[in-house]
Amino acid sequence: MRLLTHNMLSSNIKGVTNGFPLGIEVEKVIEKQVDFNPDFLKNMLLKIEWKALVDASRSLGYAELPEEAPESSVIDSDDFLRKLHHALLELHLEEGALVCPQTGRKFPVNKGIPNMLLHEDEV
Amino acid sequence: MKLKQLESLLGDLQQFSNPKVELEQYPTGPHIASRLLYTAENSFGDVSNKVVADFGCGCGTLGAAAALLGAEQVLAFDIDTESLELASENAEELELDINFVQCDISNLVWRGQIVDTVVMNPPFGTRKKGVDMDFLCVALKVASQAVYSLHKTSTRDHVRRAALRDFNASSAEVLCELQFDVPQLYKFHKKKEVNIAVDLWRFVPKRNQGKVL
Ligand SMILES: C[S@@+](CC[C@H](N)C(=O)[O-])C[C@H]1O[C@@H](n2cnc3c(N)ncnc32)[C@H](O)[C@@H]1O
Numbered sequence: 001m002r003l004l005t006h007n008m009l010s011s012n013i014k015g016v017t018n019g020f021p022l023g024i025e026v027e028k029v030i031e032k033q034v035d036f037n038p039d040f041l042k043n044m045l046l047k048i049e050w051k052a053l054v055d056a057s058r059s060l061g062y063a064e065l066p067e068e069a070p071e072s073s074v075i076d077s078d079d080f081l082r083k084l085h086h087a088l089l090e091l092h093l094e095e096g097a098l099v100c101p102q103t104g105r106k107f108p109v110n111k112g113i114p115n116m117l118l119h120e121d122e123v
Numbered sequence: 124m125k126l127k128q129l130e131s132l133l134g135d136l137q138q139f140s141n142p143k144v145e146l147e148q149y150p151t152g153p154h155i156a157s158r159l160l161y162t163a164e165n166s167f168g169d170v171s172n173k174v175v176a177d178f179g180c181g182c183g184t185l186g187a188a189a190a191l192l193g194a195e196q197v198l199a200f201d202i203d204t205e206s207l208e209l210a211s212e213n214a215e216e217l218e219l220d221i222n223f224v225q226c227d228i229s230n231l232v233w234r235g236q237i238v239d240t241v242v243m244n245p246p247f248g249t250r251k252k253g254v255d256m257d258f259l260c261v262a263l264k265v266a267s268q269a270v271y272s273l274h275k276t277s278t279r280d281h282v283r284r285a286a287l288r289d290f291n292a293s294s295a296e297v298l299c300e301l302q303f304d305v306p307q308l309y310k311f312h313k314k315k316e317v318n319i320a321v322d323l324w325r326f327v328p329k330r331n332q333g334k335v336l
Contacts (some may be wrong), residue, residue: 001224002196002222004174004196004222004237005178005198005222005224007234007237008233008234008235008237008238009224009232009233009234010232010233010234011232012226012230012231012232018230021234032220033126034220037172037195039172040172040195044237047235047236047237047267048237049234050149074194089196112223113207113211113223113224113225114225115225115226116224116225116226116227116231117202117225117226117227118227118230122228
């Protein structure tokens, strides 16, 4: 599971009002190289929740992203975009869990696939 | 990539071996899947360099087609473990990089509109009433650019009304009418193959960027 996916998913348990961002429990992280596309990344910057991405990348052991959302002057820097690229698209949570921030309920991640299915009493 | 080439690559994908009736698991054939994605890319520019989501990915045909046409990231969702395994084998076979999520589309909660385009062949709602409309409702919430979907032609007026009035679509257009072969997967189908008329739709969502959905 890429952090791109993490940035989009929210806990969907009935009654949960603050389901984003999901916590991360790590068992195994892998890295896969993908092509670098600066225009795509700049466009994604408008859509992602910065803090959630920074925290998630730290959970996966990558601490290179700046704490604060980048200023527009930084956005064009190659160095910054490469870090963003790595955090958003190259890191994968292969085994572990996503954790609902409100209830602590865990959604397992196996073979890189998060399982967001709910039990009957959670719908 | 040419349409013929796309269709032929999709023709090599494995299909459901034990389709589950209650989930309406029939494959989107290579003919329809290639046309859907080819139109989305060549007439509207909704695929290459975009984030594309495939809802109810099944064998993964639509997501694979999006990746083949240059989608930057493809996210594929299904409720069923075996579908996801099949779709990931198919992706591997074609050396495509696809992000899978297991979920019930009807109760998935998303933050914002990271996805540009949704492509889907939802269950037609013949087993579980209204599930086709659930898919459309969610798709129109998460897509920032367009939703492509197949619905039975017999439901055309209903689909248009629901999309425009209830699901916040700013436009709903039938691009073409197709024949969908539902193979004799299920015992209750008396004929070998049931041929039903389906519409290929393109919906445009209204902008609601940044809102938690
Ligand atoms: C008509 S098939 C789609 C076929 C697919 N496009 C392909 O290329 O094979 C419908 C798919 O939706 C899935 N599905 C049914 N209900 C669902 C739900 N509530 N949430 C997510 N997926 C669902 C089924 O498992 C099935 O794979």
